[in-house]
Amino acid sequence: MTDASFTPRVFSGIKPSGGLTLGNYLGAIKRWVDMQDEAMENIYCAVDLHAVTVWQDPHALRQGTREIAAGLLAAGIDPARSILFNQSQVHQHAELAWLFNCVARVGWMNRMTQFKDKAGANAEKASLGLYAYPSLMAADILLYHATHVPVGEDQKQHVELTRDIAAKFNHDYGVDFFPLTEPVIEGPGTRVMNLRDGSKKMSKSGESDMERINMLDDADTIAKKFKKAKTDPEPLPETVEGLAGRPEAKNLVDIYAGLTDQTAEAVIAEFAGAGWGKFKPALADLAVSKLAPISDEMKRLLDDPAEIDRTLGRGAEKARTIAAPILQRTYEIVGFLKS
Structure with missing residues (x-):
């Protein structure tokens, strides 16, 4: 392997804790499917090592991992054109993450806003994994010399950390080995908000199921949720500027645009x-036409978990063929002895 020879390559992942939502689809999965048509190698995975930064029921974790895989396959990720696997099957992720724990600085980690958001007032009781997981995320990306990472705006900080880690490693060892990965943030609907409160991001852990569209929702449920989505009394404005200060209205317009x-x-x-009496039924019909076929295909795939497992296993084999030589070269650069 020659240092600084970077194949155009995309890497991204989804954490298998809870179900997939419309936010996952418009914010990530739909773009991943489209990126298969670009002149880049695509690597996507269920990041189950990230999931265990907080305790997970083992059965639920396995089921969640399969649901991620089923959602990606149903949405159009083609294992013949993309590499699809779950992270824990490629042990090189964890090994490179340890090296990056030794490259990253504590001050960098202290600036990570997501740890502050997730740990909150209980930071002293949070796991070390939750604190350090941005270095694992960097390892996920750089293990494949990924040049591009499609992310939501809230994840951009982690790609910036990845660039910092790559730059420091290259500088410390006098090499040009890891690429400075570029975040890819584009398109409408990349940040989907709560259907009951447009100021909050759509979440799989929200209090009410009416707040979100689950990717396993059937056609009737999808339509019902959009028709009951919170709005305001005013009709849609004449210009986009007229959506300012109207978070629920803006969210529904953005979802329509994304779909x-x-x-x-x-x-x-x-x-x-x-008025909303016209727009919400139109949005509901649109969402059903786009999402119900994905939901139906997900359910079909989940009826055969063994085939999902085989698909992930084949993807992991392909991932390891890329990851193993990059990790081995990293070890050589660092100075680890191998007999």
Whole structure:
């Protein structure tokens, strides 16, 4: 392997804790599917090592991992064109993460806002894994010399940390071995908000199931949730600027835009002045047409968990063929002795 020869490559993952939602689909999965048509190698995984930064029921973790795989496959990730696996089957992730724990600085970790958000007032009781997981995320990416990572805006900080770790490793050892990965943040609907409170991100752990669209929801449930989604009394404005201060309205417009690959401006141009009695049924019909087939296919795939496991296993084999020589070269650079 020659240092600084970086194949254009995409890496990203989803944590298998809880079910997939529309936020996962529009914020990540839909773009991953589209990226298969670009001239890059695509590597996607269920990041189950990240899931155990907080305690997970073992049965639920296995089921959640299979659900991630089923969702990606049903949405259009093709194992013949992309590498799909679960993280724990490629032991090199954990090994490189330890090296990066020794490269990253405590001050860098202290700036990670997601740890503060997730640990809150109980930071002293949080796991060390929750604190250090950004270095594992960096290892996930750099283990494959990934040049691009599609992320939501809230994950951009982790890609910046990945770049810092790569730059420090390269500098400390006088090499040009790890790429400075670029975050890919693009398109409408990349941040999907709660259907009952447009100021909060759609979450799989929200209090009410009506707050979110689950990727396993059937057609009737999808339609019902959109028709009952919170709005305000005003009709849709004439311009996008008119959505300012109207979080629920903006969220529904953004979802419509994301599902149709349009801009919010195009959606407003189509529905300017329309009331919610017109827009919400249109959005419900659109969502059902796009999401119900994915839900049906997910359920079909989940009926055969052994085949999902085989698919992930084959993907892990492909991932290891890329990861193993990169980790071995890293060990050589660091100075580890191997007989």
